[in-house]
Amino acid sequence: MLTAQVYPDALKTLNNWYSQGHIICFFTSRTEEHRGYTETWLEKHGFNYHSLLMGKPRGGNYHWIDNHLVKATRYKGKFTELVDKEVTIQVFKD
Numbered sequence: 001m002l003t004a005q006v007y008p009d010a011l012k013t014l015n016n017w018y019s020q021g022h023i024i025c026f027f028t029s030r031t032e033e034h035r036g037y038t039e040t041w042l043e044k045h046g047f048n049y050h051s052l053l054m055g056k057p058r059g060g061n062y063h064w065i066d067n068h069l070v071k072a073t074r075y076k077g078k079f080t081e082l083v084d085k086e087v088t089i090q091v092f093k094d
Contacts, residue, residue, distance in 0.1 A: 001030075001037045006045050013079035018048040025051040027072075029058050063090075 018024050024047075030038055032054045042049065064070055073082065 001034065002041055002044075004041065007075075007079060009079040011045060011047060013081075015046070015048050017082070018050075023051075024049040025053060027053045027056050029056045030054055 014024055026038075026042070026049055028038065035052065035054055038052060038054075042052070064072075
């Protein structure tokens with residue numbers, strides 16, 4: 001983990017979002033046992049962030065339940081500026 005390379009443009013893009021006031025939270029499947037290594041790597045490479053959540057489920061079908069608005073950005077091969085996009089999501093029935 002400590003020798004992993006930074007994805008191209010990730011540092012610049014994420015630190016730019018941070019400076020614009022976005023709340024940056026890394027959500028990883030790494031276990032709590034690897035928190036120290038992950039924090040060391042992020043610091044070594046200069047990432048600015050607010051929080052780090054460990055233990056994300058490895059499967060693709062899970063739900064994040066919160067009483068506050070939560071937005072997630074899915075990595076699809078490169079880091080770019082964010083764009084608005086309309087999508088359909090599942091929500092609790094009224």
